[in-house]
Amino acid sequence: MADDVLFEFLHMEMVSHIYKDQASRGEMDKDRATCVSTLEGMGFRVGQGLIERFTKDSPSFKDDLDVMKFICKDFWINVFRKQIDNLRTNHQGTYVLQDNKFALLTQFSNGKQYLEEAPKYLAYSCGLVRGALSNLGMDCVVTAEVSLMPSCKFQVVIQKI
């Protein structure tokens, strides 16, 4: 169905627009970081709104692991139409979510081609997860890594004050 790809196209345009903006102002290197943080910030705000809508009818969560399971199942299904394939934790605040066929990366390549470009396209999704978790009361840092497309891993580290 065509409506699945609508968001993927929008996302691709978003990323290229942000990078084109920065490139036109010159100074490549240190502005790469600001591009990534802009995308992440967008994802953050969207994540906050989305989580409010998704958790409207569900009961409260018992603990952090319960929240992560919700993110892996319901949240991921609603946003990317599939579940997270693998969730690992060290039970001390670090969680690794592995998605073997990440929706935003499937069109890139089936292996190592375009590996350097991949992180740009993961920034928004990292922000999405961070925004969702922050609205549920968990402050965290979310990073993503890709070694073989289209599978990727999101690492969530909960900040304990």
Place this chain on the structure above:
Amino acid sequence: MAVCIAVIAKENYPLFIRSVPVQNELKFHYTVHTSLDVVEEKISAVGKAMADQRELYLGLLYPTEDYKVYGYVTNSKVKFVIVVDSSNTSLRDNEIRSMFRKLHNSFTDVMCNPFYNPGDTIQSKAFDSIVSAMMVQAS
């Protein structure tokens, strides 16, 4: 019909508070503030009794001589507090639940508004009109 409706953020400051007899506003602010203690107690108490399903609706927080205070907490720890007149005994639990449901739906819409920053006071007209519809008409 409510006499006062308040929306309180996760950090316990008010995002929205509206009461009908405008002269006594301070009294309602104080009531809502004290009801927050009861809300906190209920949230942490349910955490100990892990067996039962935790509901968002908290029920009657406490009755005073003039009115009753009801509470509801969302998954993002935003609290809704409704104060109703005690003389209006015809209000049943179901009606209060449906009032909270409408409030939650309206709040979710406010949250998804790109011009609203989470943490600001709520200034949406749509939210305002939903709240006014639930309040006692000022005579």
